[in-house]
Amino acid sequence: MKRGTLKFVILIAFLATVFFSVKFLGLGEYLDQESLRAWIDGFGALGPAIYILFYTVAPSLLLPGLPITVVGGVLFGPIWGVVYASIGGTAGAGVAFLVARYMGREWVEGRIKGGRFKDLDMEVERQGWKIVAFTRLIPLFPFNLLNYAFGLTRIKFSHYFLASYIFMLPGVTAYVVFSSSLLDLLKGKVSKEFLIGVILVVIVSLIPIIYKKRKGAAK
Numbered sequence: 001m002k003r004g005t006l007k008f009v010i011l012i013a014f015l016a017t018v019f020f021s022v023k024f025l026g027l028g029e030y031l032d033q034e035s036l037r038a039w040i041d042g043f044g045a046l047g048p049a050i051y052i053l054f055y056t057v058a059p060s061l062l063l064p065g066l067p068i069t070v071v072g073g074v075l076f077g078p079i080w081g082v083v084y085a086s087i088g089g090t091a092g093a094g095v096a097f098l099v100a101r102y103m104g105r106e107w108v109e110g111r112i113k114g115g116r117f118k119d120l121d122m123e124v125e126r127q128g129w130k131i132v133a134f135t136r137l138i139p140l141f142p143f144n145l146l147n148y149a150f151g152l153t154r155i156k157f158s159h160y161f162l163a164s165y166i167f168m169l170p171g172v173t174a175y176v177v178f179s180s181s182l183l184d185l186l187k188g189k190v191s192k193e194f195l196i197g198v199i200l201v202v203i204v205s206l207i208p209i210i211y212k213k214r215k216g217a218a219k
Contacts, residue, residue, distance in 0.1 A: 055088025
């Protein structure tokens, strides 16, 4: 078995193992908001670093990022929550990308040496950041799987990383600002952060809907 094929097989086996671990071994239960909050709170001043580290690892394990983002808002507030969640989420996307790039790219290259797929691969290298921007801003595709998928293309890591950070920021900001006031809401207090967060979440949620309608109208 060629080295590129072997690494690709290992990558697929790794993803399959992670999927079944989350699905059948109860790993997803550790993403419960209260459990995460209690766990991170236990580290005191090291909490932000632990939170960022956890978020950095989570995408590679195919764990959903939204609960972790929400916890960032609850734990650190609307400002630092955005800072920590955006750093952790982007770092996590980068780690998953590099895993796929190192383990699977060689195998892909061996199978698209010419023809239409080769041209498409080259186009992704030239315009890849636009595709990343589109998929981050309009989340119609699974975030974690996209991280791995982009790693299999020719897109430059720097372009992927920067575009991910910039175009994930609106969604991260919306959910962190919203979640930062959840504890106050449970106490019966409706804060301005909550109202702003609701508006931002609605706006972010409407982007895919507006896009689909405009795309349908253009046909």
